Amino acid sequence: MKTERYDVFLSYCHEDSSLARDIEQKLIRGGVTCFMAEKQLRPTEDWLSELRDAIAGCRCALLLITPRSRHNRWLLMETGAAWVLGKKCLAAIQFVKADKLPEPVRRFQCAVIETPAQINKLIRDVANMIGPDRLTGKRRVSFDEFLHLTARAQMHMIRDAWRPNLVVGSGRGGAICGGVIAAQLGYLPIKLVDLQFSSGRAKGHTHIDMTALTPDDIRGKSVLLVESTRQTAKSAKLIMEKLRSYGAASVRSFALVCLRSCPMKPEYSGLQLESVPTLPWFVFPRLLDRDGQQMANRS
Numbered sequence: 001m002k003t004e005r006y007d008v009f010l011s012y013c014h015e016d017s018s019l020a021r022d023i024e025q026k027l028i029r030g031g032v033t034c035f036m037a038e039k040q041l042r043p044t045e046d047w048l049s050e051l052r053d054a055i056a057g058c059r060c061a062l063l064l065i066t067p068r069s070r071h072n073r074w075l076l077m078e079t080g081a082a083w084v085l086g087k088k089c090l091a092a093i094q095f096v097k098a099d100k101l102p103e104p105v106r107r108f109q110c111a112v113i114e115t116p117a118q119i120n121k122l123i124r125d126v127a128n129m130i131g132p133d134r135l136t137g138k139r140r141v142s143f144d145e146f147l148h149l150t151a152r153a154q155m156h157m158i159r160d161a162w163r164p165n166l167v168v169g170s171g172r173g174g175a176i177c178g179g180v181i182a183a184q185l186g187y188l189p190i191k192l193v194d195l196q197f198s199s200g201r202a203k204g205h206t207h208i209d210m211t212a213l214t215p216d217d218i219r220g221k222s223v224l225l226v227e228s229t230r231q232t233a234k235s236a237k238l239i240m241e242k243l244r245s246y247g248a249a250s251v252r253s254f255a256l257v258c259l260r261s262c263p264m265k266p267e268y269s270g271l272q273l274e275s276v277p278t279l280p281w282f283v284f285p286r287l288l289d290r291d292g293q294q295m296a297n298r299s
Contacts, residue, residue, distance in 0.1 A: 005271050006035040007130050009058035009087075011078040013069035019094070020064055023113075026123045032130065055081045056152065057271075059145075060088035060129050063105065065096050079105055086144075088129055092122055140278045141271065146256065149270030150181050153254050156268055162252065164188065164224035168213070170239060171195035173228025177256050181226055191217060193239055208235060210242055218246035229276055230255035233264035 008027060012020040020036060027034045035054045041047055055061070061082035069075050082089055089108045091101065098110045111122045141149075157163060167190040169178030175192050182188040194209035223243050230236055236253055243251045253266040260272055271277070 005057040005273065006033045006054065007059045008032055008034045008126060009055050009061045009078070009082065010034055010036045010064070011061055011075050011082075012064040013066075013072040013075055015068040016064050016066055019066070023062070023064070023092070023119065023122070026119065027126060030123050030127055032123075032127060051078075052081065055087070056085055056148070058082070058087060060090065060126070062126060063089060063091045063108070065091050065093045065101060065105065067095055070096055070100070071102070076102065076105075085148075090122075090126065090129060141256070146177075146270070146279075147180070149256060150177070150184060150254075153181070153268040153270065154184060160267075162222065162250070164222045164252070166191065166218070166221045166223045168193060168223055168225050168239070168243065170225060170227045170235060173256075174226045177228050177254075178224075178226035181224070181254065195235060208238055210239070213242070213246065215246040218243055218248045220247060220249050222250045223248045223252075225251065225253040227253065227255040227266070228279075229257045229259070230262050230264075230266060230269075231259050231276070233262050236266070237264060 010020055010024055010027075017038060024034045024036045024039075035058060037051065040054070041050060055078060061079070063075065063079055065075075079089065083104050089105075091098075091105050091108045091110045092113045093101070093110055094113050098106060101110075109125075111118070111125055113119045113122050164185065165188060167178045167182040167185070167188050169175040169190060169192045171193070172195075175190075178190050178192075182190045191212050193212070196207040196209065225236060225239055225243070227236060230253075236255075240251050240253065252268065254268040254270075255266045256270045257277060258265055258269040258272050259276070260274055265272075
């Protein structure tokens with residue numbers, strides 16, 4: 001299941017829909033993306049999975065607690081899921097005493113929203129909870145979220161009864177992401193494909209250096225191609241065709257970020273976004289050889 005990612009998962013009961021819509025609109029005007037079930041949840045048989053993935057993919061959970069929702073089982077279930085996943089949680093309470101909240105909600109940061117001024121303060125608090133990077137207008141992916149996304153991809157591979165025995169990293173970004181995934185999968189071997197992007201008159205052309213790969217490396221193996229970002233899929237398509245021509249038993253791909261405009265989606269992806277996000281932990285290795293090993297620093 002590939003779902004949109006949101007800054008905030010808004011948890012509320014049906015009776016508080018009007019309040020929830022008002023807060024959602026204020027969040028959106030403040031540049032915060034928000035998951036609201038009645039708008040984003042599709043009427044499909046798999047809506048529970050979509051709800052679960054939305055909670056897993058959010059950056060924080062905002063819980064609207066009123067006398068109508070205080071003991072609502074769905075709100076408590078969503079709260080528990082967000083808490084178990086280690087999400088930041090903020091309880092927005094209206095006409096409910098904080099000491100009357102159920103566990104674990106009473107342990108969360110609480111904000112009273114009984115006046116327009118208090119609601120406006122809530123919007124600012126949520127923006128601060130998400131982080132100052134929201135001001136740049138770019139999605140930020142923390143290292144912890146990166147690890148969560150790769151672990152979730154592995155669960156999907158298990159669900160599909162498919163396990164790679166070789167990882168191929170595309171470019172430097174794919175080398176970093178691929179190295180982490182290879183380690184998570186039991187320290188699988190990893191090979192690198194070098195990408196060189198042209199500028200000037202040849203801008204937009206990508207040279208793909210696959211000399212590190214030989215048919216003997218690939219033949220009969222299940223190969224996972226790993227990219228940090230898939231934008232057009234041109235490089236991925238060429239690499240996957242070459243891997244199949246070398247006799248790979250199967251080839252699938254993972255992209256940490258896949259743009260929604262991309263015409264060829266990977267089998268496994270972490271995020272599907274409109275634009276390339278910020279990866280503050282992402283530091284390119286100074287030098288890697290084609291087998292993914294760190295080379296000696298050169299002066």
